[in-house]
Amino acid sequence: MSNLITHSSRAHFPLMPLYERSIFTHLFADPTGTNDPSFTGSFPADEPAYVDAATGTTLDRAQVKKLALELGWALTKAESIAGKKAPRLRRGDVVLVFSPNSLAYPVVLLSAIAAGLCCSLANSAYTASELAHQYTDSEPKTIITTAECFGIVREMFDKVLGLEWEEWKTKVIIIPDSLEWAGGTPSSRLSAPRDIESLLKMEEMLGIDAMVQEEKFDGSLAHETAFMCYSSGTTGKPKGVETTHQNATALMDMAFHLAPLMPGIDSSLAILPFYHIYAVVFNVLFSMYRDVKCVIMPRFDPVQFCANVEKYRISLSLLVPPVLVVLARHSAVDQYDLSSLKWLYSGAAPLGASLQAQVKQRLLSKRKPGSILHVIQGYGLTETTSSSHLMPLDKDKPGSVGVLLPNLHARLIDPEHDGDDDQAKDVGPGQPGEIWVKGPSVMKGYLKNPAATKSSMTADGYFKTGDIAIRDEDGYYFIVDRKKELIKYKGFQVAPAELESILLTHPEVADAAVIGVEDVAEATELPRAYVVHADPSKISSSESRTAFAKAVAEWMQSKVAKHKYLRGGVIVIDAIPKSASGKILRKDLRELAKNESSMVKSKL
Numbered sequence: 256m257s258n259l260i261t262h263s264s265r266a267h268f269p270l271m272p273l274y275e276r277s278i279f280t281h282l283f284a285d286p287t288g289t290n291d292p293s294f295t296g297s298f299p300a301d302e303p304a305y306v307d308a309a310t311g312t313t314l315d316r317a318q319v320k321k322l323a324l325e326l327g328w329a330l331t332k333a334e335s336i337a338g339k340k341a342p343r344l345r346r347g348d349v350v351l352v353f354s355p356n357s358l359a360y361p362v363v364l365l366s367a368i369a370a371g372l373c374c375s376l377a378n379s380a381y382t383a384s385e386l387a388h389q390y391t392d393s394e395p396k397t398i399i400t401t402a403e404c405f406g407i408v409r410e411m412f413d414k415v416l417g418l419e420w421e422e423w424k425t426k427v428i429i430i431p432d433s434l435e436w437a438g439g440t441p442s443s444r445l446s447a448p449r450d451i452e453s454l455l456k457m458e459e460m461l462g463i464d465a466m467v468q469e470e471k472f473d474g475s476l477a478h479e480t481a482f483m484c485y486s487s488g489t490t491g492k493p494k495g496v497e498t499t500h501q502n503a504t505a506l507m508d509m510a511f512h513l514a515p516l517m518p519g520i521d522s523s524l525a526i527l528p529f530y531h532i533y534a535v536v537f538n539v540l541f542s543m544y545r546d547v548k549c550v551i552m553p554r555f556d557p558v559q560f561c562a563n564v565e566k567y568r569i570s571l572s573l574l575v576p577p578v579l580v581v582l583a584r585h586s587a588v589d590q591y592d593l594s595s596l597k598w599l600y601s602g603a604a605p606l607g608a609s610l611q612a613q614v615k616q617r618l619l620s621k622r623k624p625g626s627i628l629h630v631i632q633g634y635g636l637t638e639t640t641s642s643s644h645l646m647p648l649d650k651d652k653p654g655s656v657g658v659l660l661p662n663l664h665a666r667l668i669d670p671e672h673d674g675d676d677d678q679a680k681d682v683g684p685g686q687p688g689e690i691w692v693k694g695p696s697v698m699k700g701y702l703k704n705p706a707a708t709k710s711s712m713t714a715d716g717y718f719k720t721g722d723i724a725i726r727d728e729d730g731y732y733f734i735v736d737r738k739k740e741l742i743k744y745k746g747f748q749v750a751p752a753e754l755e756s757i758l759l760t761h762p763e764v765a766d767a768a769v770i771g772v773e774d775v776a777e778a779t780e781l782p783r784a785y786v787v788h789a790d791p792s793k794i795s796s797s798e799s800r801t802a803f804a805k806a807v808a809e810w811m812q813s814k815v816a817k818h819k820y821l822r823g824g825v826i827v828i829d830a831i832p833k834s835a836s837g838k839i840l841r842k843d844l845r846e847l848a849k850n851e852s853s854m855v856k857s858k859l
Contacts, residue, residue, distance in 0.1 A: 262665045262726065271512050271661045273505045273695055275477040279369045279469040281504040282543050283320050295320050298546040305542075306550045307358040308524070308563045312439035319362065319543065322437075322461060324469070326366035329460035330397070337459040340425045342397045346371035346470055349483070351395035352530065353386065353404050355379040355553045358437055359430045359457060360529045361539045363399055368481060371470030375483040375495070376530035383410035391416075392702060393483050393495055399428045405451055424454060431458045477501040483702055484532045484637050495702030498532065502640040505695035506536055507544050509660040513645050519597060522548040524569040526555040526578070533602055533641045537573050547571070557581050561591040568595040575603045575837030576610065579630070580759060580766060583613040584789065594622050601632040602642065604837045605734045607756020608654035632656050634734055638711070638718055640696040644732050655731045656724075663694035670723055670738055670748070676713045684728045687735050687748075691717040723750070740841055742771035742780045749782050749819050751841075757814050758784060761807060765789040768831045768839045772823040772848050783823030784811075785844055787830060800827045826851075 300317035333341035375393035485493035527534035542549035634656035635642035646657030667688030682688040700708035736750035751769035758767035771780035804825040832843040
């Protein structure tokens with residue numbers, strides 16, 4: 256390519272030796288070759304692996320491997336189980352997992368990987384029609400779900416797909432509400448939906464027999480698909496991202512080389528949804544790979560998060576910016592001892608330097624002088640198997656997502672480029688450009704969508720992220736915004752993420768999002784902010800809401816250059832629409848803006 260300027264991570268780190276093998280083998284292989292039963296993988300077999308936060312029920316490393324091989328056998332080898340038809344899946348078949356976080360979730364994922372299956376991971380908040388899109392797109396042979404989610408599964412089959420009960424009942428496996436299968440105390444089952452008792456249960460599949468060893472994915476077989484997480488769908492329908500065994504094992508090794516676990520990092524609190532690649536890699540897989548006890552919450556709750564940090568003496572947690580907003584302001588932070596926290600790692604959406612500083616200052620203010628706390632961030636996408644950039648644990652550059660991971664190459668392309676990849680122009684340090692990434696953690700492609708794959712990948716293997724970043728002279732990256740979301744005001748480029756990070760420092764703003772709205776008369780776009788008040792009771796009248804919006808707009812004028820003023824207005828709303836990973840759904844705000852414009856025109 257002409258104008259080619261690649262930025263290699265070797266400026267910071269040497270190339271890593273990478274494996275071509277199954278994810279399961281990577282996690283549990285005996286590095287000594289002695290088959291010592293007191294070890295599972297590289298660590299003691301009785302070390303706790305996953306913990307149910309609510310009950311304390313714990314699975315150690317040996318139990319996880321044993322249960323995964325048992326469930327893997329039941330998924331593929333059994334003829335019938337408890338008088339019910341067994342799945343009899345074959346290597347390469349797809350299973351769809353539709354469940355909130357639970358102690359069973361890692362076992363389900365690892366059992367499918369051990370059996371050579373591919374996991375299609377669905378958002379547990381999906382409606383029946385949303386689930387139907389992923390179901391028909393990924394074509395699973397089996398759905399593994401919970402009693403809580405079963406109603407949506409039934410509605411999908413019955414109403415959206417129009418199938419009869421007898422046509423689909425053998426396709427569904429139910430994860431138990433109780434943790435008796437894991438050695439926990441019996442618990443009362445939730446009110447069971449109609450006919451659920453006739454379905455196959457996960458606990459019925461355990462303890463019958465076990466695979467002698469996992470399915471192997473050595474050599475070129477490591478490039479077979481292991482996970483299909485679906486992109487957030489900020490534009491159009493979500494696309495299935497094919498993540499291979501090699502993608503996941505490479506990412507684990509590359510991330511560990513850049514950010515090795517420090518002394519005292521022995522536990523993490525998992526609140527990210529496990530159907531998201533960020534959580535799959537770092538909560539489910541990396542925790543097992545590096546012997547970090549993973550305490551699992553079904554979803555984020557501010558009070559329970561703080562209570563669990565205190566109860567389990569959590570040292571590390573992977574978060575998203577909206578959670579950090581809560582930690583910067585919620586009263587629960589003052590009610591619990593959070594002094595065990597040493598690392599808060601943010602991802603999935605840009606984290607402003609000011610919010611970063613607020614969280615760190617608040618938590619450290621309650622500790623002894625000299626206490627350690629790092630609030631840092633990384634960058635990546637589903638298509639790059641989560642992180643492509645991480646902040647080294649011995650560095651701290653506020654606002655930066657860190658440096659490129661080992662074994663990766665990146666380019667920063669002039670944002671105005673929108674044509675032949677061979678003519679793409681690279682920008683230098685300090686200049687904004689679209690990030691293109693190439694390396695072993697970049698996806699195989701989009702499922703059954705060669706057109707989308709081709710448009711997102713260059714001929715020589717770079718993935719075009721669509722994100723705009725600046726790289727400084729030291730090789731540290733700062734995310735500016737999405738290429739397609741940059742607001743063009745009279746020739747100036749305005750980055751919504753920058754304005755959002757400033758708005759979040761306003762003492763009365765709990766959340767914010769910025770989009771561009773068209774001004775036909777001026778033939779330009781205008782920045783418009785949507786904000787959520789920190790205390791809605793203070794703006795209960797239309798007059799108080801209008802006054803608050805005006806005050807925010809005026810406050811912003813003291814913080815930014817003139818071309819960044821919120822000339823499109825400030826709109827007060829109840830909540831900012833976001834994906835489960837914390838990404839702002841700007842398409843929803845743009846639709847809201849269109850409706851607002853239509854309402855204004857109808858009144859004129």
